Amino acid sequence: MASFLSELPSISTILSAYASLSAAIMLFRTMLSDMVPSQIREYIFSKFSQSLSYYFSPNFTFIVDQNWQAVSNYTYRAVETYLPTIIGTSADSLLIGSFSSLVPHNPDLRIPVGCKITDEFQGMKLEWSLHKETKSSSSHWDNGFWYSYRLKCKKSDQQKVMATYLPHIYSIAQTILSKRENLHIHTYNKGMGGWKSAVFKHPATFATLAMDPESKSEIIKDLETFVQRKEFFQRVGRSWKRGYLLHGPPGTGKSSLVAAIANKLRYNIYDLQLQSVRSDAELRSILTSTTNRSILLVEDIDCSTKASRDRTMIRDEQEEDGEDESDQSPSSSDPGITLSGLLNFTDGLWSSFGDERLIIFTTNHKEKLDAALLRPGRIDRDVFMGYCTFAVFKQLANTYLQIDNHHLFDTIKNLLKEVSVTPAEVAQQLMRSDELQGILESFIEFLKGKVGNKIEEEN
Numbered sequence: 001m002a003s004f005l006s007e008l009p010s011i012s013t014i015l016s017a018y019a020s021l022s023a024a025i026m027l028f029r030t031m032l033s034d035m036v037p038s039q040i041r042e043y044i045f046s047k048f049s050q051s052l053s054y055y056f057s058p059n060f061t062f063i064v065d066q067n068w069q070a071v072s073n074y075t076y077r078a079v080e081t082y083l084p085t086i087i088g089t090s091a092d093s094l095l096i097g098s099f100s101s102l103v104p105h106n107p108d109l110r111i112p113v114g115c116k117i118t119d120e121f122q123g124m125k126l127e128w129s130l131h132k133e134t135k136s137s138s139s140h141w142d143n144g145f146w147y148s149y150r151l152k153c154k155k156s157d158q159q160k161v162m163a164t165y166l167p168h169i170y171s172i173a174q175t176i177l178s179k180r181e182n183l184h185i186h187t188y189n190k191g192m193g194g195w196k197s198a199v200f201k202h203p204a205t206f207a208t209l210a211m212d213p214e215s216k217s218e219i220i221k222d223l224e225t226f227v228q229r230k231e232f233f234q235r236v237g238r239s240w241k242r243g244y245l246l247h248g249p250p251g252t253g254k255s256s257l258v259a260a261i262a263n264k265l266r267y268n269i270y271d272l273q274l275q276s277v278r279s280d281a282e283l284r285s286i287l288t289s290t291t292n293r294s295i296l297l298v299e300d301i302d303c304s305t306k307a308s309r310d311r312t313m314i315r316d317e318q319e320e321d322g323e324d325e326s327d328q329s330p331s332s333s334d335p336g337i338t339l340s341g342l343l344n345f346t347d348g349l350w351s352s353f354g355d356e357r358l359i360i361f362t363t364n365h366k367e368k369l370d371a372a373l374l375r376p377g378r379i380d381r382d383v384f385m386g387y388c389t390f391a392v393f394k395q396l397a398n399t400y401l402q403i404d405n406h407h408l409f410d411t412i413k414n415l416l417k418e419v420s421v422t423p424a425e426v427a428q429q430l431m432r433s434d435e436l437q438g439i440l441e442s443f444i445e446f447l448k449g450k451v452g453n454k455i456e457e458e459n
């Protein structure tokens, strides 16, 4: 015992060691303050405290930002869709809203910023919250802020959340989104800060759309094959998208076909007026802010921009107008999108992100489009919507008058062979009254009037 006590350092030795250590720490702190800039010091301290909190905090946080690498984040969308399904008693406030005036119906639910929602899954306790983050510098098409969801779980559950909870959220969100009640149509408006959305409630379906029966069933088959071919597109190394060109005279049903496709696939529509886009860079930003399972619609592509139009035609027009062909500068009437910008947008690198996307161009003048735009791979399906044939008339008669046959049909069939009448004109005639015989007779008069006009024009 005595020998053990004799081996212990004396009080004076301990005090002098403490004094030396304190002096060394003081010296180190002074050197750190004098020699290391404050930003680096703060960085070191923050890293140090992060490491400490990692080892001592029992929780782990997943952050789900609105965008992922500049593209709309599908995980964010899945969480946004999933959370309203688990709102029970855990929330103390909720956002509710509605697009419809019909009663009764269920309002849409969202969680407000700051609200906490708890969830339980396979024995794990999970806590969600929504945050609004602000950007130091905002670009021209965003609002200077974005949202993120945070998921707090136990650190020991981190792997299990990734392996089982997140797939569970994706699967529930996918089921909800695929039979989503309200479709939306988004219109790009630069002045209003980007895409603006409204509920899309167009009644057109493939049942009400009158067109050549063979083309109609080919389109339906094409769409059904497209949505089922995720693995195929991955295997062959192509992006999961499809390009359609709908062309034909005004009033032949191009917009109605777009609506029928959206209603069938339950895809939202992004309606893009190329005239409002001023540069290729802006086009790229617009494109990357759209979501999967959607239709990007570019109507009247021949009028939208010179970039889409046949270069030989532009040259001829410029020669007639006395313009210099080399002058490709954007003007107030023609935006600054180039043909290569447009092609990149249809099948180049910009188009290769995202899944399940249709790009639909419509035009009344296919002959005005540049051949490069029409090449296979860019346009996968070319759909001509023509004037009303007898087969198309019969479908319209079925929809509007609920008849399959009538003794006046033969007269109508012969007249339709002689004149060009659009399905829109026919639909208008068939809506005029409820009296069947009268409607068909006045429709025949209408067609005869067109035949008379045609003969007059020819003479």
Ligand SMILES: Nc1ncnc2c1ncn2[C@@H]1O[C@H](COP(=O)(O)OP(=O)(O)OP(=O)(O)O)[C@@H](O)[C@H]1O
Residues within 6 Å of the ligand: 208, 209, 210, 211, 249, 250, 251, 252, 253, 254, 255, 256, 257, 364, 385, 423, 424, 425, 427
């Ligand atoms: N093929 C059709 N089947 C059923 N209804 C049609 C068809 N074509 C036109 N209609 C009717 O005419 C209206 C106008 O047609 P729609 O806007 O689809 O034609 P469009 O070809 O897109 O015309 P535009 O080139 O002027 O945009 C539709 O709302 C619909 O009621």
